[in-house]
Amino acid sequence: MARIELNGITKSFGAQRALKGLDLVVEDGEFFVLLGRTGAGKTTTLRVIAGLEKPDTGSVSIGNRDVGGWTAAERDVALVLQQYSLYPRLTVRGNLEFPLRSKVRRQSEEEIARRVDRAAKTLQITHLLDRKVERLSGGEMQRVSIGRAIVRQPSVFLMDEPLSALDAKLRESLRVELKKLHAELGATFLFVTHDQVEAMSMGDKIGVLQSGRLVQVGTPSEIYERPLNTFVARSVGSPPMNLIEGRLGAGGAEIGGYSLPVSAAALGARAVTFGVRPENVVLAGGAPAEARVFDIEDQGVIKILAMDMGDTRLHVTVPAGTRVARDEVVRFGWKPERVLTFDPASGVNLALG
Amino acid sequence: MAEIKTKGEMLFNRGAILAVVVALIIMLTPIYWIAATSFKARNLATTIPPTVVFEPTLAPFAKLFTKRSQLREPVAPEVYEAAPWWEKLIYDGGEQVVRNKKTNEPTSSGFGNRYMNSLIVSIISTFLAVSMGTLTAYGFSRFRVPGEQDWLFFILSTRMLPPVVVAIPMFLMYRAVGLHDTHIGLIILYTAFNLSFAVWIMKGFIDEIPREYEEAALVDGYTRMEAFFKIVLPEALTGIAATAVFCFITAWNEYAFALMMTSKNAQTAPPYIPSQVGSGLSDWTVIASGAFLFLVPVAIFTFLLRNHLLRGMSFGAIRK
Numbered sequence: 283m284a285r286i287e288l289n290g291i292t293k294s295f296g297a298q299r300a301l302k303g304l305d306l307v308v309e310d311g312e313f314f315v316l317l318g319r320t321g322a323g324k325t326t327t328l329r330v331i332a333g334l335e336k337p338d339t340g341s342v343s344i345g346n347r348d349v350g351g352w353t354a355a356e357r358d359v360a361l362v363l364q365q366y367s368l369y370p371r372l373t374v375r376g377n378l379e380f381p382l383r384s385k386v387r388r389q390s391e392e393e394i395a396r397r398v399d400r401a402a403k404t405l406q407i408t409h410l411l412d413r414k415v416e417r418l419s420g421g422e423m424q425r426v427s428i429g430r431a432i433v434r435q436p437s438v439f440l441m442d443e444p445l446s447a448l449d450a451k452l453r454e455s456l457r458v459e460l461k462k463l464h465a466e467l468g469a470t471f472l473f474v475t476h477d478q479v480e481a482m483s484m485g486d487k488i489g490v491l492q493s494g495r496l497v498q499v500g501t502p503s504e505i506y507e508r509p510l511n512t513f514v515a516r517s518v519g520s521p522p523m524n525l526i527e528g529r530l531g532a533g534g535a536e537i538g539g540y541s542l543p544v545s546a547a548a549l550g551a552r553a554v555t556f557g558v559r560p561e562n563v564v565l566a567g568g569a570p571a572e573a574r575v576f577d578i579e580d581q582g583v584i585k586i587l588a589m590d591m592g593d594t595r596l597h598v599t600v601p602a603g604t605r606v607a608r609d610e611v612v613r614f615g616w617k618p619e620r621v622l623t624f625d626p627a628s629g630v631n632l633a634l635g
Numbered sequence: 636m637a638e639i640k641t642k643g644e645m646l647f648n649r650g651a652i653l654a655v656v657v658a659l660i661i662m663l664t665p666i667y668w669i670a671a672t673s674f675k676a677r678n679l680a681t682t683i684p685p686t687v688v689f690e691p692t693l694a695p696f697a698k699l700f701t702k703r704s705q706l707r708e709p710v711a712p713e714v715y716e717a718a719p720w721w722e723k724l725i726y727d728g729g730e731q732v733v734r735n736k737k738t739n740e741p742t743s744s745g746f747g748n749r750y751m752n753s754l755i756v757s758i759i760s761t762f763l764a765v766s767m768g769t770l771t772a773y774g775f776s777r778f779r780v781p782g783e784q785d786w787l788f789f790i791l792s793t794r795m796l797p798p799v800v801v802a803i804p805m806f807l808m809y810r811a812v813g814l815h816d817t818h819i820g821l822i823i824l825y826t827a828f829n830l831s832f833a834v835w836i837m838k839g840f841i842d843e844i845p846r847e848y849e850e851a852a853l854v855d856g857y858t859r860m861e862a863f864f865k866i867v868l869p870e871a872l873t874g875i876a877a878t879a880v881f882c883f884i885t886a887w888n889e890y891a892f893a894l895m896m897t898s899k900n901a902q903t904a905p906p907y908i909p910s911q912v913g914s915g916l917s918d919w920t921v922i923a924s925g926a927f928l929f930l931v932p933v934a935i936f937t938f939l940l941r942n943h944l945l946r947g948m949s950f951g952a953i954r955k
Contacts, residue, residue: 331856334850334853334854354853354854355855355856357854357856360855361851363851365847366845366848367851368851369848370870371869381855383857384856385861386856429856434855631754
């Protein structure tokens with residue numbers, strides 16, 4: 283069993299505080315994605331769990347055992363990094379065997395050969411086994427890197443942006459493979475990324491990290507539909523959620539001189555920030571509001587419109603068949619039940635309080 | 636190789652080749668001169684113009700290793716015939732080997748011992764400086780050391796003083812603690828002198844090795860020590876080779892301290908060779924043969940490590 287639990291982890295590097303009281307629970311067998319921008323503390327979190335970094339305060343437990351005093355070697359976690367992860371001068375086989383030849387995890391020669399072969403087959407790198415790692419492409423390197431993690435059969439996989447150095451196509455295919463691998467192995471995966479598409483498409487759960495704190499944890503749809511604050515709201519979804527300053531009045535939402543219906547009217551009259559995702563904005567002839575189309579991005583299945591309502595720039599996704607031209611003035615409304623309200627000062631989602 | 640396209644480039648290329656040839660001639664002539672002289676008969680060594688074509692002889696080397704005196708009268712033919720080849724060479728030069736009166740053993744000039752001393756002191760001090768320097772550099776490179784910059788500066792500052800300035804206090808201290816004229820004394824001295832250099836050079840090399848390698852090894856079940864030996868050391872080999880060559884040359888060539896801190900037991904070759912110049916009429920062939928032998932270890936050492944050295948020199952430039 284490999285449930286990971288972090289309690290009140292703080293970690294500073296000199297004057298810079300990387301983690302500020304981080305609490306995190308990853309259930310056994312879960313594919314957990316830690317999403318955050320550069321400098322949010324994602325990598326530090328991974329390193330603390332791996333035992334490469336000692337937290338200033340707080341406790342780390344893996345499989346319900348406090349591993350604070352354990353070295354990285356003793357923790358039975360595997361680490362896949364973005365780059366520089368393969369041992370130079372060794373062949374692919376040498377790299378895959380390396381962890382199985384350590385004192386802690388020594389295996390018999392037959393067992394080593396068996397595991398290496400199986401890992402190579404799983405990742406389709408059998409033909410590369412005798413190649414030096416310097417002669418691999420980026421995608422092959424990451425495969426080997428993942429292979430080196432799975433030969434050990436660890437209970438926890440830690441992955442630090444393993445796909446972000448690869449090109450888009452490769453990223454997509456490895457994403458699928460990693461999901462498949464997770465399903466086969468049933469181990470706990472903690473995957474760190476700054477890419478919201480990766481987070482949305484891979485995670486059983488997503489944790490959104492902001493400057494050393496975990497802001498929200500939830501399933502991808504929870505994070506997407508019920509973000510705790512504007513930061514989380516803007517972290518997932520592409521194009522990001524539209525945030526519109528306005529007022530909640532008796533007649534509904536008042537934005538830019540227009541009045542639109544909302545279902546969250548129970549809050550009383552006050553200033554709020556309305557949040558609406560691009561796909562929940564509807565273009566229609568008799569709709570209440572008006573905006574000028576600024577730019578059109580045709581993506582085949584959909585079109586993404588950027589439009590200006592006064593000073594506010596809105597993004598809208600419409601079916602690709604929609605006829606619309608640049609600089610055209612269009613009328614739009616929204617799906618009232620999908621509109622979120624945030625406190626303008628704190629950014630907190632008013633519905634979740 | 637870039638292709639040569641224009642006439643200008645071709646001209647430049649020829650000029651460059653010419654410059655290299657001239658530089659080579661200037662740099663190699665003294666070495667040729669030493670090498671040639673050490674194989675000449677004594678009467679050919681100082682001719683004007685210099686003798687270029689001559690029959691090489693090992694007589695200078697025979698003389699280098701033995702203590703000799705002038706022959707008063709020609710040696711008896713039966714004695715000459717019975718002598719080993721190297722002694723014949725000495726007889727040919729009008730000299731005889733001084734032999735022990737009781738045992739009749741030939742007396743050594745002491746050069747062999749000096750040469751061995753040089754090898755012992757240089758190899759051991761190089762090994763110590765490079766290994767300690769590598770470990771220290773690794774520590775500075777990988778761990779957060781309080782006052783890291785100050786420590787590094789302190790280490791470097793030991794090189795800011797000309798060594799001669801501390802020679803007299805060192806001499807007095809060495810005499811007081813009994814390190815004067817001992818191998819250990821010289822080894823300590825050269826190690827200390829080379830250590831700061833080794834730390835700085837090795838830190839540069841180790842900084843270039845991504846720490847992700849070792850961290851992967853740590854997570855894969857290895858201790859910090861194993862990770863160092865299995866991952867870092869092979870990667871740092873180029874830097875270690877370059878550092879070792881520099882340290883070895885410094886220790887091998889050191890003259891001032893060797894002259895001052897040693898007299899009999901532990902004296903190295905550098906102070907010995909010039910000491911032969913002043914004794915009576917100088918035999919330049921003997922001095923040249925001593926200098927020639929002195930060049931050989933450095934040449935061999937550098938030659939063996941040449942691949943590492945070349946990469947070592949261009950290491951930073953290529954990576955950055």
